[in-house]
Structure formats: C-alpha cells, structure tokens
Amino acid sequence: MTTTVKPGENTSPPSEFVSVNPLKMSAPLGGALFFLGLDRSLPVFHGSQGCTSFALVLLGRHFKESIPLQTTAMSEVTTVLGGGDNIQAAILKILEKGKPGVIGICSTGLTETKGEDIVGEVALFRKKHPEHDDVPLVAVSTPDFRGSHEDGFRDAMIRTIEELVAKGDKTVKNQINVLAGSHLTVADIDYLREVLNAFGFSPIFLPDLSRSLDGIIPDNFEPVSMGGTTLDEIRRMGSSEHTLVIGESLRGAGEALLKKSGVPYVVVNRLMGITAFDRFLVTLKNLSGRDYPESLKRERNRLTDSMLDSHFYLGGVKVALGLEPDHLFDMAHFLGENGMELVGSVTTTASPLLSKTPGPKPVTGDLGTLERQAESGKAGLLVTHSHGRQAAGRLDIPLFRVGFPIFDRLGATHRLFIGYRGAMETLFRLSNMMWSRDPENQPDTWYPGEKNPIVFGEGTPEEFVPVNFEGHNERSGGGLP
Numbered sequence: 001m002t003t004t005v006k007p008g009e010n011t012s013p014p015s016e017f018v019s020v021n022p023l024k025m026s027a028p029l030g031g032a033l034f035f036l037g038l039d040r041s042l043p044v045f046h047g048s049q050g051c052t053s054f055a056l057v058l059l060g061r062h063f064k065e066s067i068p069l070q071t072t073a074m075s076e077v078t079t080v081l082g083g084g085d086n087i088q089a090a091i092l093k094i095l096e097k098g099k100p101g102v103i104g105i106c107s108t109g110l111t112e113t114k115g116e117d118i119v120g121e122v123a124l125f126r127k128k129h130p131e132h133d134d135v136p137l138v139a140v141s142t143p144d145f146r147g148s149h150e151d152g153f154r155d156a157m158i159r160t161i162e163e164l165v166a167k168g169d170k171t172v173k174n175q176i177n178v179l180a181g182s183h184l185t186v187a188d189i190d191y192l193r194e195v196l197n198a199f200g201f202s203p204i205f206l207p208d209l210s211r212s213l214d215g216i217i218p219d220n221f222e223p224v225s226m227g228g229t230t231l232d233e234i235r236r237m238g239s240s241e242h243t244l245v246i247g248e249s250l251r252g253a254g255e256a257l258l259k260k261s262g263v264p265y266v267v268v269n270r271l272m273g274i275t276a277f278d279r280f281l282v283t284l285k286n287l288s289g290r291d292y293p294e295s296l297k298r299e300r301n302r303l304t305d306s307m308l309d310s311h312f313y314l315g316g317v318k319v320a321l322g323l324e325p326d327h328l329f330d331m332a333h334f335l336g337e338n339g340m341e342l343v344g345s346v347t348t349t350a351s352p353l354l355s356k357t358p359g360p361k362p363v364t365g366d367l368g369t370l371e372r373q374a375e376s377g378k379a380g381l382l383v384t385h386s387h388g389r390q391a392a393g394r395l396d397i398p399l400f401r402v403g404f405p406i407f408d409r410l411g412a413t414h415r416l417f418i419g420y421r422g423a424m425e426t427l428f429r430l431s432n433m434m435w436s437r438d439p440e441n442q443p444d445t446w447y448p449g450e451k452n453p454i455v456f457g458e459g460t461p462e463e464f465v466p467v468n469f470e471g472h473n474e475r476s477g478g479g480l481p
Contacts, residue, residue: 021367021391023322023384024348025404027142029055030152030182031106032069033404034160035138037180037207039228040101042094044070046087046118047108051144061407063213068223070094074110083111087121088128095132100224101231102136102164104156109144136231138163148348149404150249150324153182157206157253160234167261168239175240176201176287177263179254181247183327183403186210187416188271192246195419198293199284204233204240213413237261242287244268247326248353269326269353271418272334272426274303299420306424310431311339317434320344320374321359322367322384323403325351331383331402332357338427343377346370367391381434398433 032043032055045052052071059067072086087105094103107118118139126133140159142152157179176196180189189210196203212228237243238261245254245267254265266283270276278300281292318341321332328347335342342359346369354362363369367384371391374382382392385403392399406412416422 019366019368021371021387023346023366023370023387024148024324025058026055026109026144026149027147027152027155028106028108028144029058030149030154031104031140031142031156032059032152033149033182033209034153034156034207035102035104035106036067036225037205037209037212037228038102038104038160038225038234039212039230040099040222041104041225041228042068042070042098042100042102042223043104043106044072044090044094045106045108046072046074046083046116047110048074051108051110058405058407062405063413064410065213065215066221068225083114083116084121084124087118088125091125091132091137092129095135098223100135102138102160104160105137105139106142106152106156107140108142112141112143112145136164148324150182150326151349154249154253157250158256160206161237161253161256161260164231164234165237165257165260166235168236168263170239171241172202172236172239173241174200174202174288175236176203177237177240177243177257177265178203178205179243179245179247179250179257179265180205180207180209181250181326183324183330184209184246185415185417186214186413188418188422190214191416191419191422192271195281195293195296196284198295199288199290201284201288204237205229206234206237209413215414238263242266246271248329248351249324249326270330270333271422272330273337273423274300274307274420275337276330276333277419277423296420299424303420303424306427307338310427313431313434314427315339316341317381318343318377318379319381319383320346320370320377320379322346322370322382322388324348325353325362327403328362329353329357332359334423334426335383340381343379344370344373346373371395381430398437400430400433 028045035041035043049071052069056067056069070090072083072090074083074086091103094100105118107116122137122139138160140156142155186209189205189208193203206229208229212225216227218226240263243254243257243263243265245251245265248267248269251267257263258265268280271280285292316339319335320343321328323331325347332342336358345357345360345362346365347362367388370384374395380397381400382388382397383400383402386401386406386408389399401409416425
C-alpha cells in the first residue's frame with residue numbers, strides 16, 4: 001500500500017512547537033532556487049524587502065555568485081489593502097530594464113496570510129498588457145509557514161511544467177527528461193549528464209543549475225540568470241521518451257508531466273553508494289538497451305577498494321543526521337552501507353520516505369533537536385549544513401557539511417556525492433575528517449612515557465631504557481652499519 005502525502009500536509013508533526021535554531025530553509029527560497037536553474041530567468045518574491053534579502057544572502061553565500069532576485073516590496077499599507085498593483089508594477093519595471101526569458105513569481109508568508117491570489121494577478125496583467133505575452137510568467141504559491149525549500153522547489157517545478165511544457169507531436173528517440181532534485185549539486189548534475197550520455201541518451205535537465213550557478217564569469221552583467229534550462233528545452237520535454245524523477249519529493253512533478261504530455265516517468269530515490277547506483281544503472285540499461293560503459297565498471301572497482309580502505313576509520317562511528325527528506329533518505333542509506341551507525345535523524349517536512357529511512361525514525365525539528373539527539377546517542381559525527389557548526393562545537397565532534405546552505409567552506413556546489421565516483425570521494429572526505437581528529441605522533445611519543453611503562457608478562461613494570469650507542473664506532477666494532 002502506498003501512502004500519498006499531499007504537498008504541505010504534515011503527517012509527521014514537529015517534536016517541538018518553537019524552532020529556536022531552524023534546520024529548514026523557506027519554501028520561497030526553494031522556489032527561487034528552481035527558477036535560477038532556468039536560462040535568463042528572474043525570480044521575484046511577492047512580499048517585503050526583508051523576505052527577499054534573507055534568501056538573497058543565503059543563496060549568494062552558498063553559491064558565491066551574484067544572485068538575480070527581485071521583490072514586489074510590499075509596505076504596511078499594501079499589505080493591508082492588497083498587493084496586486086505591486087505585482088503588476090514589478091513585472092512592468094522588470095520588462096523595462098531587460099528582457100528576461102522567464103519571470104518566476106513566488107509568494108511569501110506575508111502575502112499568503114493576507115490571501116493574495118498571485119495566479120489571478122498574473123492573469124489580470126496578461127489582459128492589461130498583451131504586448132508582453134511573449135514573456136512567460138509563472139506564479140507559484142510558496143508560503144514560508146508551510147513546508148520547506150524542498151517543497152517550494154517542487155511546487156515551482158510543477159507550475160513551470162503546467163505553464164510551459166508543450167505536448168509533443170512525436171517522440172524524439174533517446175531524448176530523456178531529468179527532473180533534478182533540490183539536493184543535487186552542480187557536480188552531481190554534470191556527472192549525471194555524463195552517465196546518461198554514455199548510455200546514448202540526450203538529457204534535458206529541469207532545472208539545470210550546472211549551467212547557471214557553476215561559477216561562470218560573464219563578459220557583461222545582466223540582471224537575470226545566465227545559463228540553465230532554456231525555454232525551448234522546456235517546451236521540448238513533452239517529446240521525450242522517458243522522465244527520470246530524482247527524489248520522491250518530485251513525484252508530483254513527474255505526474256504533472258505525464259498528465260500534460262504523456263511521457264512516462266521513473267522515480268529514483270537514491271543515487272549515493274554502490275547499492276543505489278547499481279540499481280540506477282540497471283534502470284538505464286533497461287531503458288536504453290545498451291551495456292554498461294567500461295568507465296563505470298572501473299569506477300565501481302575503485303569504489304569497492306575505497307570502501308575497504310575507509311572502513312577502518314568509519315566503521316562503527318555514530319552519526320546524527322539533519323537534512324531535507326530526499327537528501328536524508330539517500331545519505332542515511334549511504335552511511336549505513338559503509339558501517340556507520342545512525343543515532344539521530346531530524347528533517348524539515350513530511351515525506352513518504354521517512355518511514356523507510358534506516359536508523360531511528362526521523363523527526364521534524366530544528367538543529368536544537370539534532371544536537372540533543374547527537375548528545376544522547378553519543379554521536380561522533382554531525383552531518384548537516386553550515387548552521388550546525390555551533391552544535392558541533394559544543395559537542396566537540398566534527399561537522400560534515402552537506403545540504404543547503406554551506407557558506408563557510410569553498411566549493412560546496414562542486415562537490416560530487418552521487419554515483420560510484422561521488423561515493424568514493426565522499427568516503428575519502430569522511431575518513432580524512434575522522435582520521436584528522438586523532439592526535440598526531442610526535443618524536444616524544446615514539447616511546448612510551450613514564451605513565452605508560454612496559455609490562456613484561458605478569459611481573460613488575462620495568463622502566464624503558466633505550467639502547468645507548470655513545471662511545472661506540474665502527475673502529476671499536478660497536479657501531480651501527
């Protein structure tokens with residue numbers, strides 16, 4: 001029996017009713033992240049300037065890039081009387097300054113509490129300004145008070161599919177859609193494209209952050225995303241042979257695409273580790289009719305060797321894990337596969353995956369909940385994003401940074417986690433982190449000190465006296481060779 005969870009439905013109530021140190025990011029931020037993966041896109045928050053500033057800072061610090069993000073700048077008066085005019089004024093201003101390929105409008109808690117109908121306001125704008133019909137406008141409901149950034153990401157994807165995907169006249173051979181989950185890094189998407197190409201597929205990623213937030217330095221600044229899934233690619237998705245849905249949270253997007261264009265989909269919940277990627281490659285082999293590429297066979301052999309090498313440092317390590325549901329499910333299986341013990345598991349929103357996650361049942365909570373679980377379970381490692389650094393410091397255990405946001409380390413978006421290669425790299429990073437916690441051997445620790453006398457058998461401990469070669473040399477026959 002399959003349990004269906006509606007978007008925003010909280011089947012796993014929070015363990016506490018006040019979040020002191022939040023683990024989750026907001027739904028509008030997730031919506032903005034999705035739109036940033038579309039070419040020449042401009043996300044717009046329908047809310048106050050403060051709502052937009054919060055997301056702008058986190059996105060900028062994580063990706064280390066200039067983030068195009070606009071706001072309807074709601075004031076006290078417009079919040080009370082209605083902000084429809086603000087939406088229309090913001091759209092007109094944007095179109096005056098440039099020519100974005102797509103404008104994505106995300107609501108916020110402020111406007112959702114008031115009851116703003118942003119979809120209806122966009123329809124009114126279309127009637128008043130038919131001269132701008134060539135610019136796609138996608139409005140999505142993403143209140144801060146419901147769900148997390150994983151939910152906002154999914155809802156923005158569903159609305160984009162409903163608005164922009166066209167039903168294909170005929171199927172394009174070997175063309176495949178990839179609905180990329182919010183937990184995938186730029187490096188993950190690049191690797192996934194490489195694997196799909198090796199099987200003969202021509203993939204269309206939605207969204208494609210690997211082409212928009214991958215560290216490009218443009219010749220000229222433009223106030224829109226530069227790179228990503230093009231509008232033409234989105235419209236051609238209805239002509240694909242298959243759709244790969246990466247993450248259970250995006251199942252609704254796969255269903256929306258099936259309903260709109262008839263393209264069948266497969267949900268892939270795990271891509272980390274040898275077991276998960278083995279299963280994924282079987283799927284690709286069945287869909288393509290091709291054998292496994294030799295390069296992947298070599299990568300698998302390297303991974304098995306790295307699993308053996310890293311086991312001495314990771315086996316039996318107790319871990320407390322705090323991530324979004326899709327990411328949590330994948331990471332928890334990966335850690336367990338490599339001999340680590342999950343003693344704490346905290347997530348942000350409801351998901352059918354929570355009942356299938358190994359270890360203790362994940363609870364909906366904040367970083368405070370995660371810290372208490374780690375302390376009571378005597379965890380030796382904390383796995384979450386950068387906001388967990390204070391908890392790790394208080395517990396005096398290392399923090400393995402994954403998820404969003406990671407703002408106190410460079411290269412977060414270019415770290416590979418999925419596939420054989422990503423699993424190998426992740427194991428080495430984890431092993432080196434745990435290894436570096438051991439005290440380094442120094443010259444004065446090569447021999448046992450007074451507190452560690454050598455005991456021969458059951459007799460009295462004897463003082464260690466190193467051999468003294470002073471006064472001996474080669475002429476006297478007592479020197480070293």
